[in-house]
Amino acid sequence: xxxxxxxxxxVPWRIIGWGGAxxxxxxxxxxxxxxxxxxxxxxxxxxxxxxxxxxxAMRKSGNAWYRSGVAVAxxxxxxxxxxxxxxxxxxxxxxxxxxxxxxxxxVVVVGAVVARFDAxxxxxxxxVTALAESLVGVIVFFDRPGATEPPxxxxxxxxxxxxxxxxxxxxxxxxxxxxxK
Numbered sequence: 001x002x003x004x005x006x007x008x009x010x011v012p013w014r015i016i017g018w019g020g021a022x023x024x025x026x027x028x029x030x031x032x033x034x035x036x037x038x039x040x041x042x043x044x045x046x047x048x049x050x051x052x053x054x055x056x057a058m059r060k061s062g063n064a065w066y067r068s069g070v071a072v073a074x075x076x077x078x079x080x081x082x083x084x085x086x087x088x089x090x091x092x093x094x095x096x097x098x099x100x101x102x103x104x105x106x107v108v109v110v111g112a113v114v115a116r117f118d119a120x121x122x123x124x125x126x127x128v129t130a131l132a133e134s135l136v137g138v139i140v141f142f143d144r145p146g147a148t149e150p151p152x153x154x155x156x157x158x159x160x161x162x163x164x165x166x167x168x169x170x171x172x173x174x175x176x177x178x179x180x181k
Contacts, residue, residue: 014055021047042085050078057117065180066119069173073126076166077108083159090156091146100136107132108167120178126171133164 025043028035035043057070080101083089090097108129115121137160140146140153147153 017054018051021051046078046081050074060117061119061177063119063177063180065173065177066122069119069122069126069170069177072166072173073108073170076163076170077105080105080163088146089159090140091149095146095149097140097143097145100139104129104132104136104163118178119174119181123171123174123178126167126174130164130167130171133160133167136160137164 025040025047027033028039028043054070054074057074058067061067080089084098084101085093087093088095088098089101108125111125111128112122115125137157140156140160144153146156151159
């Protein structure tokens with residue numbers, strides 16, 4: 001059911017978002033993927049955390065820049081967890097070098113909490129997270145863990161660079177939000 005806002009129907013985004021998330025969790029089942037019960041529980045937990053955090057962020061601020069910063073940061077964190085857990089970023093998912101990305105996620109979570117989710121503080125937290133992601137790239141470049149496994153050193157560095165750019169984009173969006181208060 002949609003409600004009417006100023007003469008036009010309001011799109012039920014919450015229903016679409018959570019329905020889409022539930023449908024995405026059914027895809028591996030329909031595709032007959034070799035997932036165990038723990039895989040589904042992990043996927044549901046990650047989706048619930050990301051979706052719940054997104055809901056809270058939307059309630060925190062009506063600022064479009066702030067919401068955009070969240071809309072970049074959350075999928076970035078989600079993909080970092082998902083790719084790392086599914087196949088690994090550095091070598092395979094069992095490569096202990098992938099644990100460095102937990103540090104990156106720790107930086108973003110601690111930074112957001114310390115910033116109290118304020119736009120200016122979130123901008124700094126995302127910038128520091130980009131720095132942490134880049135530091136992982138520097139370590140990988142010099143130490144070369146998993147360099148012989150797909151996607152190889154260049155592929156890993158490009159992927160890490162893309163994550164760092166996404167964190168920087170989020171930082172920029174939060175900075176714009178801080179300036180438009």
